[in-house]
Amino acid sequence: MQVPDPSNGSPRRSTPPRKGDGSGTPTRAAALAGLRRTLSEAGFETAALDARLLVLSALEITATDLITDPDRPLTQVEAETLTDFARRRLAREPVARILGEREFWGLPFRLSPETLVPRPDTETVVETALSLVPDRGAPLRIVDFGTGSGALLTALLHELPQAVGIGIDLSEGAARTARGNAWANGVGERSLFVVADWAAALKGPFDLAVSNPPYIASPVVETLEPEVRDHDPRLALDGGPDGLAPYRVLLGEAERLLAPSGLMVLEIGYDQADPVSRLAAERGLEAVRLAHDLGGNPRCIALKRT
The missing domain is CATH 3.40.50.150 (Vaccinia Virus protein VP39)
Structure with missing residues (x-):
């Protein structure tokens, strides 16, 4: 696909999304898509929501961060944390337990x-x-x-x-x-x-x-x-x-x-x-x-x- 080059009006090729940083870690967007697919294939009805919440928590980012910088590669620590979260969810541990908190009446509550x-x-x-x-x-x-x-x-x-x-x-x-x-x-x-x-x-x-x-x-x-x-x-x-x-x-x-x-x-x-x-x-x-x-x-x- 070609898009206009704002510098001189000539066409240039768009840069494909990055898949990682060379260390084997995916981008934020790829990690989200992969986890959503894994949970969906495992039969989780709330796969999309679960994946989003787990990615945001594992990466310690906001929804805005995910939207505005989807191609940022995960760090090794982020990738390992997300892998652990995915393993726990696939073992049927509730998302709230994995995150350690749940919202109630618009207020955050830590769990134990x-x-x-x-x-x-x-x-x-x-x-x-x-x-x-x-x-x-x-x-x-x-x-x-x-x-x-x-x-x-x-x-x-x-x-x-x-x-x-x-x-x-x-x-x-x-x-x-x-x-x-x-x-x-x-x-x-x-x-x-x-x-x-x-x-x-x-x-x-x-x-x-x-x-x-x-x-x-x-x-x-x-x-x-x-x-x-x-x-x-x-x-x-x-x-x-x-x-x-x-x-x-x-x-x-x-x-x-x-x-x-x-x-x-x-x-x-x-x-x-x-x-x-x-x-x-x-x-x-x-x-x-x-x-x-x-x-x-x-x-x-x-x-x-x-």
């Missing part, structure tokens, strides 16, 4: 082996809770049970500037990770993270209690996708024989912990709206809202004392 990867569907809990708070400037007291990475509590404190909150987790590693995320996102001074078994260490009262508890039935855990089964902590997945064990505990503590006008907002499995509603009613709680996720599935339930 003890924390669940925050899912977009869990943002339904935040949306529902905020929609039921009459005054976002009020000095609310919040508790987050099974806080994990601290995503729910940190997101809520980010939106409720006068609120304070406590995150509870049975895992010390998760509590440490959550504390780091709270400070990194500017709400560390208004949060406290405690290692405890659900509400055992709490007195209350709280204006808002939230949780994304483990709600997968024990026999089902082994049937989950490898990205979940092999990489998310079982403590954050296994909800007991019927998946409802954590709800029995939390709903049983609601009357003691909630302020008279307090709310409890819980994430639920797609088929758990009815059983959780029944458990709540048996414990003197009234369902005030059942919210659905982007897929149209019931995702969280908001409850109040009757």
Whole structure:
């Protein structure tokens, strides 16, 4: 192909894209295309997105860098890092685990082996809770049970500037990770993270209690996708024989912990709206809202004392 030479108007041959720097490393564009093809051939439905995220992280560049300088050859270190990332993804390790962080509610959250990867569907809990708070400037007291990475509590404190909150987790590693995320996102001074078994260490009262508890039935855990089964902590997945064990505990503590006008907002499995509603009613709680996720599935339930 010939393109005009801006210096004198005479035609010149365009320079073909560089394939590397002579050391066998590909260019950024070639590396992206190659990884995308490899993941696609391995059956990954999100191959294009996965490849892009892994390339950007391995090369420590922005999307703009990739667009404006696609023919820059990878350094040896970059190539080795990307090869390791590709190996891990092909072994079904989630991209978020490889990168070490995940965005939730527009905020970055570092992950650790003890924390669940925050899912977009869990943002339904935040949306529902905020929609039921009459005054976002009020000095609310919040508790987050099974806080994990601290995503729910940190997101809520980010939106409720006068609120304070406590995150509870049975895992010390998760509590440490959550504390780091709270400070990194500017709400560390208004949060406290405690290692405890659900509400055992709490007195209350709280204006808002939230949780994304483990709600997968024990026999089902082994049937989950490898990205979940092999990489998310079982403590954050296994909800007991019927998946409802954590709800029995939390709903049983609601009357003691909630302020008279307090709310409890819980994430639920797609088929758990009815059983959780029944458990709540048996414990003197009234369902005030059942919210659905982007897929149209019931995702969280908001409850109040009757």
